[in-house]
Amino acid sequence: ELKVEQNPLFLSMQEGKNYTIYCNYSTTSDRLYWYRQDPGKSLESLFVLLSNGAVKQEGRLMASLDTKARLSTLHITAAVHDLSATYFCAVDLYSGGGADGLTFGKGTHLIIQP
Amino acid sequence: DADVTQTPRNRITKTGKRIMLECSQTKGHDRMYWYRQDPGLGLRLIYYSFDVKDINKGEISDGYSVSRQAQAKFSLSLESAIPNQTALYFCATSDGGGARNEQFFGPGTRLTVL
Numbered sequence: 001e002l003k004v005e006q007n008p009l010f011l012s013m014q015e016g017k018n019y020t021i022y023c024n025y026s027t028t029s030d031r032l033y034w035y036r037q038d039p040g041k042s043l044e045s046l047f048v049l050l051s052n053g054a055v056k057q058e059g060r061l062m063a064s065l066d067t068k069a070r071l072s073t074l075h076i077t078a079a080v081h082d083l084s085a086t087y088f089c090a091v092d093l094y095s096g097g098g099a100d101g102l103t104f105g106k107g108t109h110l111i112i113q114p
Numbered sequence: 115d116a117d118v119t120q121t122p123r124n125r126i127t128k129t130g131k132r133i134m135l136e137c138s139q140t141k142g143h144d145r146m147y148w149y150r151q152d153p154g155l156g157l158r159l160i161y162y163s164f165d166v167k168d169i170n171k172g173e174i175s176d177g178y179s180v181s182r183q184a185q186a187k188f189s190l191s192l193e194s195a196i197p198n199q200t201a202l203y204f205c206a207t208s209d210g211g212g213a214r215n216e217q218f219f220g221p222g223t224r225l226t227v228l
């Protein structure tokens with residue numbers, strides 16, 4: 001059974017600071033995803049990481065994937081209030097014959113204070 | 115217009131009632147998914163479908179059924195709703211065939227079972 005663990009689950013930080021969210025998963029997988037969810041809203045795709053060593057950056061967010069360690073990180077640089085949201089990582093247990101849906105972590109609730 | 119739509123957006127019902135949640139997409143994707151979100155638990159996969167003739171159970175399918183009426187439509191039914199099915203339900207789609215298999219989520223249906 002694939003398990004996905006995020007930490008921390010809750011993070012309060014100040015604007016301008018840097019921080020990292022960690023996502024560990026229990027089974028070999030080819031693909032990892034990061035999503036953002038604002039309160040009462042749907043999930044917005046942030047990053048798709050497809051191979052070992054993949055690094056993607058968008059604005060103040062950077063995601064990386066280490067498939068050997070089964071670890072992905074989402075790094076926030078010089079945080080701003082607009083980045084306050086819940087962030088989910090999700091893993092696709094790609095079986096070669098098709099994707100069977102995503103297994104999600106519990107989410108990291110991020111609050112960025114002035 | 116949104117690529118993935120869900121109806122209704124909110125629904126309050128009573129224990130024992132039959133409920134249908136509907137999902138439609140204009141993305142032309144073959145693959146469709148139903149997830150459930152509970153506070154602090156992330157999203158969990160209920161059912162998924164690779165095409166009209168291919169439907170598969172996910173992690174938490176008990177108490178639910180689905181129908182894939184067409185490539186663009188995927189419905190979730192609760193045959194006899196119970197209070198612990200109170201949750202936020204998301205439909206998602208993906209093209210599946212490419213390496214990314216990125217999933218795109220609908221706006222969600224908030225279901226309350228009294």
